[in-house]
Amino acid sequence: MAVLRELVVFPSKCFRGVRSYFFSAPLFQNGSLKLNESVSKDGHALDFEQSDTKKMSKAMKSYMERAKIHDNFIKQQLHEYNIGKRHLANMMGKDPEFFTQTDVDEAIRYLFPSGLFDPRARPMMKHPDEIYPKRKAAEFDVNGRPYHSLFYTSKPNYYTLMHDLAVKFKQLDRHEDKIISRGIQNQKPTELFLFGSEWIPKQKIENVLLESLTDAQYVNLIKTFERFSQHPYSVIEKDFIMQFRRQLAAQVEIQQVPELMRDESGRPYMTYNARRKTSNATVKVIGQGTGVISINETDIHFFQREQDKKQIIFPLQFSDMLGKVDVVATVDGCGTSAQSGAIRLGISMCLRSFVNAETIERMRLAGLLSFDPRTRERKKPGQAGARKKFTWKKR
């Protein structure tokens, strides 16, 4: 059995999804090693196997027991989950047959409302597979002989992946040679488009491989992938590569820039409510203006410090709208820094409606359109402040 597994053909395995790539061996929860069955096959083997089972070490025994316990546990959890789902469906008045995980989540949120900040701390009901970490399947048989040929590297899945990459690379080279030998020289292969995605992080790879990697090993793996994806014909293995890449936050997700409104005199204007720390600012930017600014019914000297005035002027100068628009702002709460920051954000957001897309992008890159999420850090007990500690006494 162990030998056969080595010669498993790669292509058929590759495209089944990353998980299936490595779960060639039965998982703990699915299969329990049926010792009695293997024993009763062949009379001759029986004696041999019987004697082998007798020779089974204590370590092996306890390993098997643990596997069984875990298996049963997961089965029990799964059973409870399914029952629980049906109960929930009945409670919520929905059809138990078509009760999906999203429905479950909604129901839990409704029945157990939580004010906790971290989503992971809130009550949840999910499939046991998602809650209980996956374990590797039995890595060796009854006789202690490992299934995987690279078992004694202690990271068989990792090294398998590395070897696969090397093999594939050679295959791509052979493909390239074939193309060249056929004389199709001008045919440029389509480039592998990796923009908008990044290599999945170390934690994710570890979850997939079910092995912990050192940083050096992870870096090595990524380097290998990079080299692989730089091959001119790497587009052939696109699906394989994309299994190990995750999409970045879609930059195509442009926020809808609101349309300009018109007031009674026909002048275009835009309003925005901006926040910074605990201060709120309501900013109205009016077009066809001369650069008049009004903050809480006073002029720019509402802010006495130069740095606060600079904050206000920055978006207007940056987008070349200084002297072309009027600004009316009301602000309250917190201190001058937060207030000026809030007004700055308000002005920037309003100016989006007045300027072209290129300027909006420049503003975004300049950080004018991002909400500043920094808030005052909480004081912790046992410390004088958020970070400051009490005087440390050696004795």
Next chain:
Amino acid sequence: MIRFSPTETITNTFRTNELDPINHRKDHDGRFYSISQSVKKQLFSGGGLPKEYKELSETLNGLSIMVRKPAIELITYLNKTNFDAPVNRYVLYGKTGSGKSVSLAHILHYGSNAGMVLVHVPWVPNWVRFPKGCTPSVIHPNKYDHPIESVEWLRHFSTQNGPLMQKLELKTTETYAWSKREMTAVGSPLSELIDLGMNRAKHATDCVSALLCELKKAALSKRCRVLVVIDGFNSFFSPKSRVRREDKSIVLPTEFVLTDAFLSLTRNDWNNGAIVVSVDASAHPSELRESPLPRYQLGKQGFEHLDPFIPIEVPNYSEKEFHSQIDYYVERNWLQQPKARTERGRAELSFTSGNHPLSLMKLVAPY
């Protein structure tokens, strides 16, 4: 550094050739006219120009004042005044640092050129907040003298009006007995009165009162025309001063002899003159700085004293005035950053200073 002299032909648009304030009209609005060193020394050596403004003018090689709307308005009124009618009171008001003192300086120059006797108090809070030693008055019970300040003021008066007083040859109309042995007889020249005050600090305050009284009478009898210019007038009605009695109680400004003297002069019971006064929030303690408007700054007492008056607002720079100011700074090489001379730079300066004269001056300063 270009040294601007009065005879130079002017090719730029922010200056004007017209150096006589009497001729300043609307088309001079936003333009700078220069004041010669001799005039500056005569008029402002005892005060009258704000300290930083004066220092800047010395750095920039010559005092140039911008002709602005409030001053033009005042000059038009003063030119058209019917001097047989009781005196008009004009009150300049506006935010601190908007240009009231400089407008008053402009009017002072006008008065000097128009041959008016100048009664000029550079900054009243100096008497109320930083008196150099108040003594109880001998003649007036429960009142307080300012011996040192009165001497200084008499000196300032004689510097400003020296040549004119010599020409006018005004005489006292009554006897003033200073002590058992000292007295000033009727018909003695006013210069004698002034000299007495300058030499005898003890009697200086009363000299000032006497002088103001005499000037009032002289104006009434058409012997001279008097222009009263007082900066920070609302300080006379301030709720507190820095003067304390022995029992640590605060002396109010209304209990000063000087206050009485100037309040009597600013009453409209005489003619052949004009009274130009400014009220500023910074002349009051911080509790009374909410609004720059005259009624608030003068309080009930002050308002009743000055009512009826003509209020003249001194606003922030208009766009034309602002550009003129920047042109001046650029020409004088005070604005050295090349970016400051561009349109964008000007827009930034305008925005950050809010077109406020004092803010602009501070913004543009290298310190």
